[in-house]
Amino acid sequence: MSNAISISGLVKNFGHVRALDGLDLAVATGEIHGFLGPNGAGKTTTIRVLLGLIRHDAGSVALLDGDPWTQATELHRRLAYVPGDVMLWPNLSGGEVIDLLGRLRGGLDTSKKDKLLERFDLDPTKKGRTYSKGNRQKVALVAALASNVELLILDEPTAGLDPLMEAEFRACMEEDRSNGRTVFLASHILAEVEALCDRVSIVRKGKIVESGTLAELRHLTRTTISAEVTSNPGSVVGFNGVHDVRVHDHKVDFEVDSDRLDEVVRSLAPLGVRSLVSHPPTLEELFLRHYQDDVDLGSSETET
Amino acid sequence: MVGTGSLVRLILQRDRLRLAVWVILLVAVPLGTTSAFIELYPDAASREQLAATVSSSPSLVAVLGPLYDSSIGGLVTWRVGVIAAFLIGLMAVLTVIRHTREEEETGRRELLGATVIGRHAPLAAALIVAIGAGVLIGLILTGGFIGMGLPSAGSLAFGLGLAGVTATFAGLGAVSAQLTEASSSAKSIGVAGLGIAYLLRIAGDVGESSGALWVSWLSPIGWFSQLRPFAGEQWWVPALWGGLTLMLVGGAFAVSSRRDVGAGAFPPRPGPAEAGPGLRSASGLGWRLQRGALLGWGLGLGVLGMVYGGAADSIGDMLEGSPQLAQIFEQMGGEQGLTDTYFSFVVGVIALLAAAYAIRAVLRLRVEEENLRAEPVLATATPRSRWAWSHLVYGLAGPVLILALAGVLGGLTYGLISDDVTGQVPRVLAAAMVQLPAVWILTGIAMALYGLAPRHVGLSWGALIACLVLGQLGQILQFPQWTLNLSPFTHVPNFPAQEIEMVPMVLLLLVAIALTGAGLIGFRRRDIG
Numbered sequence: 001m002s003n004a005i006s007i008s009g010l011v012k013n014f015g016h017v018r019a020l021d022g023l024d025l026a027v028a029t030g031e032i033h034g035f036l037g038p039n040g041a042g043k044t045t046t047i048r049v050l051l052g053l054i055r056h057d058a059g060s061v062a063l064l065d066g067d068p069w070t071q072a073t074e075l076h077r078r079l080a081y082v083p084g085d086v087m088l089w090p091n092l093s094g095g096e097v098i099d100l101l102g103r104l105r106g107g108l109d110t111s112k113k114d115k116l117l118e119r120f121d122l123d124p125t126k127k128g129r130t131y132s133k134g135n136r137q138k139v140a141l142v143a144a145l146a147s148n149v150e151l152l153i154l155d156e157p158t159a160g161l162d163p164l165m166e167a168e169f170r171a172c173m174e175e176d177r178s179n180g181r182t183v184f185l186a187s188h189i190l191a192e193v194e195a196l197c198d199r200v201s202i203v204r205k206g207k208i209v210e211s212g213t214l215a216e217l218r219h220l221t222r223t224t225i226s227a228e229v230t231s232n233p234g235s236v237v238g239f240n241g242v243h244d245v246r247v248h249d250h251k252v253d254f255e256v257d258s259d260r261l262d263e264v265v266r267s268l269a270p271l272g273v274r275s276l277v278s279h280p281p282t283l284e285e286l287f288l289r290h291y292q293d294d295v296d297l298g299s300s301e302t303e304t
Numbered sequence: 305m306v307g308t309g310s311l312v313r314l315i316l317q318r319d320r321l322r323l324a325v326w327v328i329l330l331v332a333v334p335l336g337t338t339s340a341f342i343e344l345y346p347d348a349a350s351r352e353q354l355a356a357t358v359s360s361s362p363s364l365v366a367v368l369g370p371l372y373d374s375s376i377g378g379l380v381t382w383r384v385g386v387i388a389a390f391l392i393g394l395m396a397v398l399t400v401i402r403h404t405r406e407e408e409e410t411g412r413r414e415l416l417g418a419t420v421i422g423r424h425a426p427l428a429a430a431l432i433v434a435i436g437a438g439v440l441i442g443l444i445l446t447g448g449f450i451g452m453g454l455p456s457a458g459s460l461a462f463g464l465g466l467a468g469v470t471a472t473f474a475g476l477g478a479v480s481a482q483l484t485e486a487s488s489s490a491k492s493i494g495v496a497g498l499g500i501a502y503l504l505r506i507a508g509d510v511g512e513s514s515g516a517l518w519v520s521w522l523s524p525i526g527w528f529s530q531l532r533p534f535a536g537e538q539w540w541v542p543a544l545w546g547g548l549t550l551m552l553v554g555g556a557f558a559v560s561s562r563r564d565v566g567a568g569a570f571p572p573r574p575g576p577a578e579a580g581p582g583l584r585s586a587s588g589l590g591w592r593l594q595r596g597a598l599l600g601w602g603l604g605l606g607v608l609g610m611v612y613g614g615a616a617d618s619i620g621d622m623l624e625g626s627p628q629l630a631q632i633f634e635q636m637g638g639e640q641g642l643t644d645t646y647f648s649f650v651v652g653v654i655a656l657l658a659a660a661y662a663i664r665a666v667l668r669l670r671v672e673e674e675n676l677r678a679e680p681v682l683a684t685a686t687p688r689s690r691w692a693w694s695h696l697v698y699g700l701a702g703p704v705l706i707l708a709l710a711g712v713l714g715g716l717t718y719g720l721i722s723d724d725v726t727g728q729v730p731r732v733l734a735a736a737m738v739q740l741p742a743v744w745i746l747t748g749i750a751m752a753l754y755g756l757a758p759r760h761v762g763l764s765w766g767a768l769i770a771c772l773v774l775g776q777l778g779q780i781l782q783f784p785q786w787t788l789n790l791s792p793f794t795h796v797p798n799f800p801a802q803e804i805e806m807v808p809m810v811l812l813l814l815v816a817i818a819l820t821g822a823g824l825i826g827f828r829r830r831d832i833g
Contacts, residue, residue, distance in 0.1 A: 051683045054831035073687045081683040087676040089593065090409070090486055093575025096583055103584040104684035125574035129409065129485060140680065 095124030377534030438470020458534030468545030475552025590694030711736030748819025755826030
C-alpha cells in the first residue's frame with residue numbers, strides 16, 4: 001500500500017521559532033489518520049507545508065507522490081481542505097462559496113452537495129457575515145465532502161459544531177472510509193480521533209512523539225485496574241510496573257504498564273480477588289502522558 | 305455610557321500611529337504653507353497680484369476654494385483651507401466607522417459588550433476621539449498661526465472651522481455606521497456624503513458671480529469658506545456645524561438604541577443558494593469582490609471630471625468682462641492656453657485619486673490573506689499567480705477605465721459648453737491617459753511590497769502621500785528639484801499645456817513593470833499567512 005503523505009525530517013522555522021523540528025509522518029492511502037497535538041504543537045504548520053502554502057526549511061515531503069511546493073496546482077485537484085479557522089467572504093452566500101470552492105478544485109458532486117446541506121442542516125442562502133462559527137465550518141465541510149477527491153485534509157473540522165452535527169460528521173467519515181478516501185484529520189478532540197481513526201500520530205513541539213494504530217499505542221501504555229480483594233491490598237505498591245496506587249480499605253485502583261500486566265494479575269490473585277475491572281487506556285490518558293510536563297510526571301511518580 | 309472612558313483609551317492606544325499621522329499632516333501642511341507664503345509674498349503688491357490671478361481663474365477656485373482676502377491668512381485659507389477641511393472630514397468619517405461598525409462586523413464589539421460597557425459607549429467613545437482629534441488640530445493651528453504673526457480672529461476662525469467640519473463628518477460617520485452591516489458599505493456612504501459636500505461647494509463657489517453661492521451653503525465644507533477666516537469672520541457660521549452635528553449624532557444614537565448589535569438599519573437580503581456561472585474561477589471571485597469599488601470610484605471620479613470640465617468654461621466668461629485681463633491672458637497663451645494649464649492641473653489631481661484606487665485594489669490581496677480567505681482558494685487548483693492577477697488586474701486596468709471615464713466626461717462637459725466636443729474630448733482624454741504610467745508606478749509599489757514585504761504594505765499609502773505633498777506643495781514650499789523628481793507624477797507630461805514626451809513615459813512604464821514583476825515573483829516564493 002502506497003502512502004498518501006510521507007514526511008521525513010521536516011523542519012520549519014519562523015524567525016527564531018522552530019515550529020517543526022524534524023517531523024516524520026506517514027499516512028497510508030485509504031486510511032483515516034489522526035494527527036493529534038495540543039495548540040501550537042505544529043499541526044497547522046504541517047498542513048500548510050502539505051498544501052504548499054509555506055516552504056519548508058529542511059526534510060522531505062511527498063503528497064500523493066508529488067512535491068507539494070512545486071506541483072501545488074496539480075495536487076490540489078486531488079484533495080480538499082477544511083481550515084481550522086473558516087473565514088467567508090461577507091457578501092457571498094454560503095451556497096456560492098460551496099460551489100465556488102468546488103469549481104476551483106475542478107468539480108463538485110451536486111447531488112452529494114444537496115444531501116450534505118440537508119444532513120448538516122445548513123441554509124445556503126445566508127450571507128457569509130451572518131453565519132455563526134459552526135455554520136462557517138459547515139460551509140467548508142460541505143464544500144470539501146461534496147467534492148470527488150482522493151484526499152481530505154481537515155484541520156480541527158468539528159471545532160465549532162454541536163454534538164448532533166459532530167455525530168453527522170463522524171457518519172460522513174465512516175462513509176468516506178468505506179469509499180476508500182484517505183483522510184488526514186488534525187484534532188485535539190481525543191474522542192473523535194479514537195472513534196474514527198485507523199492510525200494516529202501524536203505531535204509535540206514540532207516532532208512526532210508516537211505513531212501507530214491505537215492498539216499499538218496502547219501497548220506502550222498502562223492499563224487501569226480497579227480491584228476489590230479480601231486481604232490488605234497495600235502490597236500492590238511493591239509490584240513491578242505499578243503506578244498511582246490508591247487504596248481504600250479493601251479496594252485498590254492502580255495503573256500498570258502493559259508489558260507487566262500478566263505478572264501483576266498473577267501477584268494479585270493470592271490477595272483473594274472479589275471483583276476486578278480493567279480498562280485499556282483512553283486516548284485521553286495517552287495524551288496526558290505525552291503532554292504532561294516533566295515536572296507533573298515527577299510529582300505523579302512520587303505519589304507511588 | 306458606562307465604560308466610555310476606558311474605550312476612549314483603548315481607541316487611542318490602537319490608533320496612536322494612525323491619528324498621529326493625521327494630526328501631523330493636517331497641522332504641517334497649513335503651517336508650512338503659511339511660512340512659505342510669508343517668504344514668497346512679503347509685500348502687499350505681490351499678494352494682490354496673486355489674488356487677482358486666482359480670482360480670475362475659476363478653475364483654481366473650483367479645485368481649491370474661493371479667495372476672499374489677499375492677506376497672508378486669506379491666501380493660506382484659500383490654498384489649503386478647503387483641502388484641509390476635506391481631509392479632516394475624511395479622517396472623522398473613517399475613524400468613527402472604524403471603531404463602531406467595523407468592531408461590530410468583526411465581532412470584537414461582542415467581546416466588549418459582555419464586559420461592563422454601556423450600549424452607547426462605543427459610539428460615544430469613537431465620536432469623542434474623532435472630534436477630539438479635530439479640536440486638537442484646530443487648537444494647534446490657531447496657536448501656530450498666531451505665533452507666526454497672523455491675526456488672532458482669523459486664526460481662531462480657521463481652527464474653529466476645521467473642528468466644526470470634523471464634528472459634522474464624525475456625525476455623518478456615526479449615522480452611516482448605523483445603516484449597514486458591512487463596514488465597507490458604511491464607509492462608502494460616509495465618503496460619498498463627503499464627496500457630495502465637496503462637489504456642492506465647487507458648484508456654488510464657481511458660480512458665485514452668477515448668484516449660485518447659495519449652493520455652497522448646502523455644504524458643510526462650503527461653510528468653511530463662508531466662515532471667512534482672515535476676511536471678516538462671520539462668527540455665527542459655526543452654529544451651522546453645531547446644529548447639524550447635534551442632529552446627526554442624535555439620529556445615530558436613536559437608531560443605535562433601536563437596533564441589535566451587529567445588525568444594520570437595513571436587513572440583509574438572502575443570497576442565491578447556488579453560485580452563478582460567473583463565479584467559477586479566481587477571476588470570477590476577483591470581479592465579485594472588486595466590482596463595487598470599481599463602480600464607486602469610477603462614478604465618483606467621473607462626476608469630478610464633469611465638474612472640473614464644467615468649471616473650465618468660466619475662464620471664457622471672465623475674459624469677456626475684462627479686456628485688460630484678456631490681454632494679459634493672451635500673452636500667457638490665450639484662453640486656450642490657460643484652459644490647457646488648468647486641465648493638466650486637474651488631471652493630476654484625478655490621477656492621484658486613481659492611484660489611491662489602484663493601491664486599494666492591489667492591497668485587497670493582503671486583506672484577503674490576512675482575513676484567512678486566501679488560504680482556501682490557494683488550497684484549490686488555483687495557481688498563486690492566477691490568484692494574484694485576479695486582484696492585480698484591477699490595480700492596472702482599473703485606473704485606465706477611471707481616467708478614461710473622467711477624461712471623456714470632463715472633455716464632453718467642457719466641449720458641450722464651449723461648442724467644441726470633437727476637439728475637447730480627445731484633448732482632455734489624452735491629458736488624463738498620459739498620467740497612467742505614473743499611476744502604475746504606485747500599483748507597482750503596492751504589488752512589490754505585497755510580494756516582498758507583506759507586513760509593510762501600508763508603506764504604499766506613504767508613497768501616495770509623498771506624491772501628494774511633492775506635487776501639491778513641493779513648488780510652493782520650494783523643495784529642491786531632486787525631491788520633486790522622486791514623484792512619478794513629476795515626470796508625466798503636463799499635456800495639453802506641454803507636448804507629450806515619450807522617453808519619460810516609457811521609462812516610467814519600465815519601472816512599473818519591474819516593480820509589479822518583482823512583486824509577483826516574490827509572492828510566488830514566499831510563505832502565505
